[in-house]
Amino acid sequence: MAFLWSLASLISLEGKGHYIHWHFIYLSVANFIVILLMVLVFLAALFVPFPGRASRKESK
Amino acid sequence: MSTTIERQWTTRLRKRATGKLPPEKALPDTQPAYVASWIYVFGVATIASFVMVILSGFILALKGPQWWHVSSIGHFINSLHLWSVEILFFSMVIHLWGKFFMAAWRGGRTMTWMTGVVTFLVSIATAFTGYASQTNFDSQWITTQAKDGINATGAGSFFNVLNLGQMLMWHIVLLPLVAVLLTAVHVVLVRLKGVVPPFDDKTGAAK
Numbered sequence: 001m002a003f004l005w006s007l008a009s010l011i012s013l014e015g016k017g018h019y020i021h022w023h024f025i026y027l028s029v030a031n032f033i034v035i036l037l038m039v040l041v042f043l044a045a046l047f048v049p050f051p052g053r054a055s056r057k058e059s060k
Numbered sequence: 061m062s063t064t065i066e067r068q069w070t071t072r073l074r075k076r077a078t079g080k081l082p083p084e085k086a087l088p089d090t091q092p093a094y095v096a097s098w099i100y101v102f103g104v105a106t107i108a109s110f111v112m113v114i115l116s117g118f119i120l121a122l123k124g125p126q127w128w129h130v131s132s133i134g135h136f137i138n139s140l141h142l143w144s145v146e147i148l149f150f151s152m153v154i155h156l157w158g159k160f161f162m163a164a165w166r167g168g169r170t171m172t173w174m175t176g177v178v179t180f181l182v183s184i185a186t187a188f189t190g191y192a193s194q195t196n197f198d199s200q201w202i203t204t205q206a207k208d209g210i211n212a213t214g215a216g217s218f219f220n221v222l223n224l225g226q227m228l229m230w231h232i233v234l235l236p237l238v239a240v241l242l243t244a245v246h247v248v249l250v251r252l253k254g255v256v257p258p259f260d261d262k263t264g265a266a267k
Contacts, residue, residue, distance in 0.1 A: 034150070042154050045098035053096040 086251050094258050099162075102155035103250075109151060110243065112144035114236065121232055125195045145187055152180060164256040172249040179242040186239055189231035192221055203227070 018029040027035075065071055119137050120128055128134035156176070165173035192203045203221040210216050220226055 038150060038153055038157075041150075042099075042157050045102065045154065045158065048098055050096045050098055053093075 081248065081252055086248075088251075091255060092257065095255050099154075099158040100255065102151045102158060105151040106148055106155055107243065107247070109144050109148040110239075113141060113148055114240075116141040116144060117232065117236070129196070145190070148183070149187070152183065156180065159256070162256055162258060166256060167253065169249070169253050169256060172246060172253055175242055175246040175249060179239060179246060182235060182239050182242060186231060186235040189227045189235060192227040193224065193231045195224070 020027055020029060020032055116137050120141055123134060123137075128138040159173070159176070188206075192199050192206070206221050207216065210219060210221055219230075
């Protein structure tokens with residue numbers, strides 16, 4: 001439990017939020033991290049081998 | 061007598077439904093080899109998180125706002141509802157990217173693609189009305205920020221974001237009903253037309 005509390009204190013939720021502003025693009029750092037994670041998971045889904053894929057191909 | 065039974069709407073509907081989608085096609089034992097990829101997992105991940113959203117939503121509806129604001133179990137179920145929605149959108153967007161880049165509307169799958177698109181838009185509206193129905197400062201901020209934009213589109217004449225009762229009804233009755241129906245149609249269409257094959261597949265399923 002103490003470990004979880006120490007994790008929570010890594011990111012301060014006090015005060016103003018952080019934003020990325022570049023030309024017309026304006027989004028929060030939190031949303032940017034989520035988008036980045038989605039891209040990473042998407043790439044992983046494309047390239048990480050699916051368990052049992054090789055044996056399925058052999059059996060066909 | 062048998063002619064009369066043959067002409068009954070229930071008989072005709074059953075024959076048509078089982079003819080187009082027999083049980084072994086509706087709930088197949090195996091899938092084509094190309095489905096053995098992580099990118100095909102995100103559709104079912106979206107449905108799994110949707111089930112969690114509905115279940116946690118049922119409990120929130122049973123107990124009400126006071127409960128989810130003050131009790132620890134209420135906080136937990138409220139958070140479960142929020143995080144299920146986060147995972148739902150996370151999975152749905154990856155599912156969308158995957159299907160977009162494999163042109164999943166190929167092979168007569170236009171309606172499958174379009175029902176997916178409309179379900180995505182309905183989900184955004186459902187999530188928005190959820191944020192508007194939280195009954196806290198966050199929902200007050202969101203609705204007062206959103207009202208001018210929505211009023212500018214003309215939708216404000218029948219969709220008043222500052223009307224909490226209306227937002228709650230849209231969130232827990234109308235939009236979930238539409239989302240569940242569209243998801244069901246989407247899944248039935250996937251079963252009817254089969255899972256879209258990759259571009260380089262030469263098994264004939266891509267036709």
